[in-house]
Amino acid sequence: MTTETGPVPRTPLTRDRVLRAAIAIADGGGLGALTMRRLAEHLGAEAMSLYYHVAGKEELLDGVVDVLVGEINEVTGRIGRPAGGWQPAVRATVLAAREVLLRHPWAPRVLESRTRTSPEVLRYYDALLGMMRAGGFSYDLAHHALHALGSRALGFSQELFDPAAGADQPPDAALADLAAELPHLTGMVREIAHDDPGSTLGWCDDQAEFAFALDLILDGLDRLRAAA
């Protein structure tokens, strides 16, 4: 028996739909959950159907980056020039970018892994450069500035170890032995735990540390600009 009303045609696949679904999956289950099969399933399709809209997984991730940084550009494009020159402008932009990235904790890892240069990232850098130029930076100093900021320009920074991550595992006996060899580290932890009792765990305020480092760099740059 053939019914009059055929199967409802799903909303068709689109490159954009694919990219946004990929972001949704990574948001929900982390980067490891983002596989071509799961992505297809999420879209009510088969894995190989994705390849018509996206050349492969690498290209998919390239696209994801574009969408993500595009979102950042949209946000940062809306913040008007704050008063006070280049420094508040750059600061506000970077912190806004960070806010977007905080909603996608997996994003830094993807950003770092790209080899291709994203157009949206270029746009972002161009905006930063514009603020610095307007603030009196030479191209040369602005160039140094971008390198000095590194990934911090986009709102994230790589921590070599995350005390909070290790804090929940059992306090290893070998690690206790090790602590004896680390006088300064243990001293630091002890003092800060003393100042702020109740939280040896999570005792690093990521946001405050990020802002501290950002301002440190921006202040240094401004000094160089003024000296030039």
Added chain:
Amino acid sequence: MTTETGPVPRTPLTRDRVLRAAIAIADGGGLGALTMRRLAEHLGAEAMSLYYHVAGKEELLDGVVDVLVGEINEVTGRIGRPAGGWQPAVRATVLAAREVLLRHPWAPRVLESRTRTSPEVLRYYDALLGMMRAGGFSYDLAHHALHALGSRALGFSQELFDPAAGADQPPDAALADLAAELPHLTGMVREIAHDDPGSTLGWCDDQAEFAFALDLILDGLDRLRAAA
């Protein structure tokens, strides 16, 4: 027929031998070349034999990090305290660490991907902390300092886009259109290419940029130390 001289017993597998072979493979063929099967083959063994010495691939990479940072600690432990206080000491240490990492271009990616806290990394941080403490840092400021340095403390930094990487691909027509939207970026490239003609490609001196950023941060920290 049984021969008197049996099959020569290969040098036995060892956790250390496994880790060092892993490093050798990554050095030679990149991180992608480092698979359990290839690693075993390199050692004249079967893949599953590795699992007696190493719990799994993640634990293998943890071990690789320990060996690598151990190498750094060995190198940086040998440099005597340079005259001039904490800043030259930290600077020399970080640059020495960088030199080691430059011999293993895949290492940053591994470092970043670890969740476990490496004992060797802790040792390294403790050494840095010691220099700062000796230079008059409070624990609080030293703590901020480590965060501000981030991955730069170990000698690498994440660049959001590597102009050299994209420089060899054909100058895309779409990218040419894009350039029109990026006045500051194109202006910067034009000027720097003018100052130093002959190399639009590879026009960023990574080593110089790294040192610039490092000094920028160290100078800023020293100012805070002096003000305290």
Added chain:
DNA sequence: CTGTAAGTCTTACAACGTAAGGGAGGCTCC
């Protein structure tokens, strides 16, 4: 009605990490 193109699906493969368990060699203890 007949191409032709766009879009999706089926099938299949190689490579990966690793679980499960077998077996050889050497040690200790009766």
Added chain:
DNA sequence: GGAGCCTCCCTTACGTTGTAAGACTTACAG
């Protein structure tokens, strides 16, 4: 000296991944 055990390595096999090759379906143009 034999029994049992521990150390170390191997064989086999499974599930998952990205994706190459190509067949099918639908829509539309001539």
